[in-house]
Amino acid sequence: MTTTTLAVLVPLLPFLAAAGGLLLGRTSPGFTRPLAVLPTLAATVLAVLVAVRQGGGRPINASTQLTPTGSVPVDLALYLDGFAVLVAVLVGVVASCVQIYSTAYLRDDPRYPSYAALVSLFTSAMLLVVYSGDLMVLLVGWEIMGICSYFLVGHYWETPEARAASLKAFLVTKLGDVPFLFGLFALAVDAGTFRITGILGAVATGAIDHPTLVALLLLAGVAGKSAQFPLHTWLPDAMAGPTPVSALIHAATMVAAGVYFVARLLPVFAASAAALTVLAVMAAITMVGSALAALAQDDIKRVLAYSTISQLGYMSGALAVGDRGAAVFHLLSHGAFKALLFLAAGVIIHAAGTNSLAAMSRMSGLAKRIPDAYWTMTIALLALVAIPPFAGFFSKEAVLVAAERTALGELGQSAPAPAAVGWAVLVSGLLTALLTAAYAARLWLLAFRGRGAEAPDHGRQPAAMTAVLWVLAVPSLAFGLTAGFIGDWLDGRPLQPTLTTAVLGTGVALVGGLVTYATWRHTTALAARVPIGAVAAHPEAEPAVSEAEAISSHEPVYGDIAAAPDPADPGRLLLGPLHRSAAAGFHLDAVYRTLFVRPVTAGAELVRFLDREVVDTYVRGAGTGTTWLGWLVRRAQTGNVQTYLSALLAGSVVLAIAVVLVAAGV
Numbered sequence: 001m002t003t004t005t006l007a008v009l010v011p012l013l014p015f016l017a018a019a020g021g022l023l024l025g026r027t028s029p030g031f032t033r034p035l036a037v038l039p040t041l042a043a044t045v046l047a048v049l050v051a052v053r054q055g056g057g058r059p060i061n062a063s064t065q066l067t068p069t070g071s072v073p074v075d076l077a078l079y080l081d082g083f084a085v086l087v088a089v090l091v092g093v094v095a096s097c098v099q100i101y102s103t104a105y106l107r108d109d110p111r112y113p114s115y116a117a118l119v120s121l122f123t124s125a126m127l128l129v130v131y132s133g134d135l136m137v138l139l140v141g142w143e144i145m146g147i148c149s150y151f152l153v154g155h156y157w158e159t160p161e162a163r164a165a166s167l168k169a170f171l172v173t174k175l176g177d178v179p180f181l182f183g184l185f186a187l188a189v190d191a192g193t194f195r196i197t198g199i200l201g202a203v204a205t206g207a208i209d210h211p212t213l214v215a216l217l218l219l220a221g222v223a224g225k226s227a228q229f230p231l232h233t234w235l236p237d238a239m240a241g242p243t244p245v246s247a248l249i250h251a252a253t254m255v256a257a258g259v260y261f262v263a264r265l266l267p268v269f270a271a272s273a274a275a276l277t278v279l280a281v282m283a284a285i286t287m288v289g290s291a292l293a294a295l296a297q298d299d300i301k302r303v304l305a306y307s308t309i310s311q312l313g314y315m316s317g318a319l320a321v322g323d324r325g326a327a328v329f330h331l332l333s334h335g336a337f338k339a340l341l342f343l344a345a346g347v348i349i350h351a352a353g354t355n356s357l358a359a360m361s362r363m364s365g366l367a368k369r370i371p372d373a374y375w376t377m378t379i380a381l382l383a384l385v386a387i388p389p390f391a392g393f394f395s396k397e398a399v400l401v402a403a404e405r406t407a408l409g410e411l412g413q414s415a416p417a418p419a420a421v422g423w424a425v426l427v428s429g430l431l432t433a434l435l436t437a438a439y440a441a442r443l444w445l446l447a448f449r450g451r452g453a454e455a456p457d458h459g460r461q462p463a464a465m466t467a468v469l470w471v472l473a474v475p476s477l478a479f480g481l482t483a484g485f486i487g488d489w490l491d492g493r494p495l496q497p498t499l500t501t502a503v504l505g506t507g508v509a510l511v512g513g514l515v516t517y518a519t520w521r522h523t524t525a526l527a528a529r530v531p532i533g534a535v536a537a538h539p540e541a542e543p544a545v546s547e548a549e550a551i552s553s554h555e556p557v558y559g560d561i562a563a564a565p566d567p568a569d570p571g572r573l574l575l576g577p578l579h580r581s582a583a584a585g586f587h588l589d590a591v592y593r594t595l596f597v598r599p600v601t602a603g604a605e606l607v608r609f610l611d612r613e614v615v616d617t618y619v620r621g622a623g624t625g626t627t628w629l630g631w632l633v634r635r636a637q638t639g640n641v642q643t644y645l646s647a648l649l650a651g652s653v654v655l656a657i658a659v660v661l662v663a664a665g666v
Contacts, residue, residue, distance in 0.1 A: 003053045004062040006046050007078050010088060011127035011141075013039040013046070014095070018121035025113025036099045036116035040123060044092030047127075051085035056488030061133060061197060072188045079133030079196050082489030083328050087260055088130045090335045093475075094252035095123040097468045101343055102244045104462035106544045115155060119248065122148040126253040130260065135184050135194040138261075142225070145254050146173050152249075153241035156548045161240040161561065172234040176224020183217030186210065187268065196264065203267045215268060215275030218261075219282070226258025228316060229286040232309050233588050236293075236562070239301040240551055242544055243346030246301060250308040251339035259315045259331055263324040270322055270416040280320035280421040284428035287313025289586060291435035295442065295571045296582035298564040299355050299554060300345050303443050307384065308338055310432055314399045317425035322416030323402035325490035326395075329483070333395035336475035337383035340376055344469055347373035348447060350543035353456050355550040356557075357443065358564035362452035362527060369455050372466040374448055376473045381440045383476045385509050386433060388502075394480030397497035397505055400429050404501055433505050437512030442571055445520045451527060465543075519570035527568035 017039035024031050054060060063077035099119060106112045125148065128141030147170075154166030188194045190209050191202035202208055222228065227235040235255065239246055249255060262269060262279075269275050287310045294306035311334050318327035349355050351370045352363060360366060367374040383390035386397070406415055406422030415422075483495040497505075558564040563583035566572070572579050581587060 003050055003060055003080070004078060006053075007050050007060075007062075007080055007131055010043045010046050010050065010092070011124045011131060013043040014120040014124035014127065018117045018124060021113055021117030021120060025117065029113060032113045032116055033103050036120060037096070037103065040092065040096045040099050040120060043123075043127070044089070044096050047085070047088040047092045050080065051089050051489075054080050054082065054085045054489075056082045056486070056490075059197075063133060063195070072192065072194060074136045074194055075134045076137060077133030077195055078131050080131065082486075082491075083260070083263055083324070084130050086332060086486070086489050087256070087328065088127055090256075090332050091123060091126050091130060091252045094335055094339045094472075095119070095248060097339060097343070097472060098244045098248045101247075101346075101465050101468045102242075104464035104543070105244055105346060106242065106542070107462075108542050109544055111155065115152070115242075118148050118151050119245070122152065122248060122253055126257060129257050133196050135188065135196065135199070139181070139184065142257060143177070145225075145257065146170060146177070149173075149238070149249060149254055152245040153238045155242050155245065156240065156551070159240065159548060159552045161237075161551055161555075165234075165237040165240040169234040169238050172231055173224040176221045176231050178220075179217040180221020180224075183214050183221065186217065187214045190214070199265065200267055203271055208268065208271060211268065211271035212274050215272045216278065218265070218268070219275065219279060222258035222262055223282065224258075225261075226255045226312050226316070227309050228258070228282050228312060229289065230588065232286060232290070233585060233592070235309055236297075236302045236305040236585065239299060239305050243301065243342055243349065243547060246305070247339045247342035247346075250305070250342060251335040255308060255312060256331055256335065259312060259319070259327060262316070262319050263328050263331075266319060266322065266324045269319070273416075273418060276320050276322070276417040277421055279316055280417070280424050283313045283316035283320055284424050285313075286310065287317065287432040288428050288435070291432045291439065292575070292578065292582045293585050294439040295435060296575055296579050297562050298357050298558065298560075298566070298569075298583075299562065300348065300357055300360075300443065300447065301342070301355060302562055303357070303439060304338070304341050304345060307341075307436070307439065308334075310436065311338070311384075313432070314396060314429060317429060318399040318402050320417060321402050321406040321422050321425055323399075323493065325487070325493045325495060326398035326402045328490055329398050329486070329495050330395035333383070333391040333475075333479055336472055336479055337380040337390075337392060340380040340469060340472035340476050341384065343465070343472070344373040344377035344380065346543060346547065347461055347465055347469070348377070349550055350461070350546045351455060352447075353546060353550065354553075355547070356554055356564055357446040358558070358566040358569065361446040361450045361524075361566070361568060363450045363455040364452055366450060366455040367448040369457065370461060372461065372469055376469040376476075377447075378444065379473050380476050381444055383480075385437045385440050385513065386505055387509060388506065389477075389480065391476050391478070391480040393502075393506070394483045394495065394497060396429075396433070397501050398483070398495045400426060400501040400505055401498050403429060404498070430504055430508055434508040434512040437509040438516045438574060439571070441513040441516040442520070442569075445517065445570070449520075451524065516570055516574065519573050523568045523570050523573055525568075527566075 017035045021032060021035045059079060059081040061079055063075040066074050066076055102116065106115060122145060125141040125144035129138050132138040132141065150166050150170040153169050154162050156162040187199060190207060191199045193199065208214060224231040290306045290309035294303050294310065297303045297306060315327040315330050318330065347370050352360050352366055354360065383392035386393040403422045403426035405411055406417055407419055407426050409419055487493060487495055555561045575582055
């Protein structure tokens, strides 16, 4: 079987699984779990075979023209380079783990068949984006992911948090997709094709007339999809969905699509220094601001959500300095340990009966209850903090090295971005490394070193959940060691850390962790003064039910979905007066409500008033006038022929007199 045929089957198998799951879910529920797991596993195996055959060599192109458009053609095309084949393997591995995990996490959920089918469709859409060689076909997968996220984030639709989060995720990402669509059309018009190879060729020959405009329009869509400032506010709220969905969105689909798109078309963005500068500023604000927000969150999944936004800022920063190899390397590494973090968080929420770190900090023995989640989450957090030799160390250092080379001018005239861009990414990256260690240490201490009553005993976690954690722990620990071998797949640039960035990055991470630990030792004595608890789940409930109850009970207990009035929280002392703003995401939602939601709502109210009081008044008046005219005409209809003749004669006389007067000039 040819490599092209294998590549076609990779997105096709999950799509067929989704169709089969939707058709057979109600009538033959016994097929639901095999249809969810087996095709995704098969697609993963095929993706690995495609990666091995491609081998980091010349890209593989294959295409067939769809219905002629009469102008710019649209081709059903594949473009398999090193970036595409490696990202496809990541998508397959994470999606397979999520499907296996979900079989236990939602074991008795009546909506599991539709959930599993949507996860398969989500996976297929992302694989289509990854393998597509035509931007219009890529756009299909891009938009399918948007609608899948709407349904999956809103899976717990009984809770108002899930309903609001799904709608917000859909609308915010669509807000970015509108300029993104215009950018795609403008790019295709300039290049004369939607094919990625044709577009890259047009960029090389300078055929793109307005590179800055095109790049900025495309960045709007990337900011929405990859949750970058200022369109990142939907991602923390999306934690109202099931934990496996969160793992899929954060690790391998949706948010990874924007970063991958920029990496695939990086020459388009590199053609404009202004666009790279905007991308660098966006990345710097995103990574630092989100790390600060993560330090203030009480919901364990919201901490991880802001962590994802921050880590995506690293990837955008690497792209801003023109190193897509470092960006995709961190994308692959981050996908492994972030999926592990979310799936382990699902186990923790089930075991603790709450998603609140404040409540967990008042439980003892949680680590002993769930040893698999404890050890694997520890590995994932060390990878997140970038402690050597864990995966995050190598991939994050690759980003810092790329920024350092641009800042110091080591690339000379070949540098795609000015030195100021490199300095912005390097400084913000080091500051974010400090903050990352702080919020990761805070999460670990509050979740696993609590003091108080014994954690509830929910029994042994299902093997389908714990086995997946150990599978993902392997790349979280060892993937970074491949830095010296996968360079051929990632443009051939060196990915190994340098001494300067390694010392600086590891040093600031250690400082952040140690300062947080010292602060926790100081504040933990205050825990006994304020007994806080929001444990609403039942020990016998399945994990998904426990999570839904934990989400719905958080705000009524604490008054805020993001924070808790916990004096023993080390994040409060570390952030000081900044804590309240950081917990609220620096009030960006309030700003958007003031600038956009309220004016639109006021405009809608005005339109409704005009429609009701003005337009409807004229409509009702027209009806009333017609009614009165009909009444008058009806009164004239007496049925007496003599009356009709008399009226006719009188009218004729009046007309004759009028004619005579007009003729006489009166």
